[in-house]
Amino acid sequence: MATAIEINCETGEVIERPLTADEIAANEAAQAQAAADAIAAEEEATAKAAAKASAQAKLATLGLTADEVAALLG
Amino acid sequence: MPSTYTLISSNVLSSSAASVTFSSIPATFTDLVLRISSRSDNTIAASTIRLRFNGSSSASYSETLLSGSGSAAVSARSSSATYMFNAGYFVDDANGATANTFGTTEIYIPSYTVAQNKPLSGITAQEDNATAARITAEAGLWSNTAAITSIEIFSNYNFLSTSSFYLYGIKNS
16 A cells, blocks of 8 residues: 655654545556656657658668768758 | 754655655754655656645746756756656656666755745756666756745655655754
């Protein structure tokens, strides 16, 4: 069971309690959002890499060398 | 001679916990320093560390950060967030990282009792003991003039056992 710990700096008392239903729901929602964000970032990176590869291929058909393409695209 | 760097309180987890809160922080110091060594149960290599002051979830936290992974650098900003470090790069280690590695974090909060908005600086390193790692430096602001009396540290995952949390006070005189 997930718990929350509170340390009272004046008394030194340490209280450990289970998370409330609202806290558990908030954590689960945040975890789901983080997972969705990670997937979106992965998809964006994949699309960007594909677009770059496509651009490189098209530039090569125009006669640019690999070094020239690299200089253009960084 | 005044003591200028004093341990206020600490906690080393004996079992995992979703959050750690320092409450009833005395107002007898000038600045606060929070030092953390932590690892979470997120399944990837890193997990974001987050803070709230005085239990406040109002949209009053903002930040600007620089972060580097060794292969890429990023700058990011977040504002009107309901907790500090919303931009996502302020991370410790998690279960996807090399076993037994912990991230390290230091947060400096000056003038925490003064009746003005509360700035802070933070630096964290995700230390993977491998090729992948990340370091992030932050400037943050809590737009609230109340004295800070409690700090909640959480990550939306669970901090694992032996993660450690230390709160220090610094006096100018």
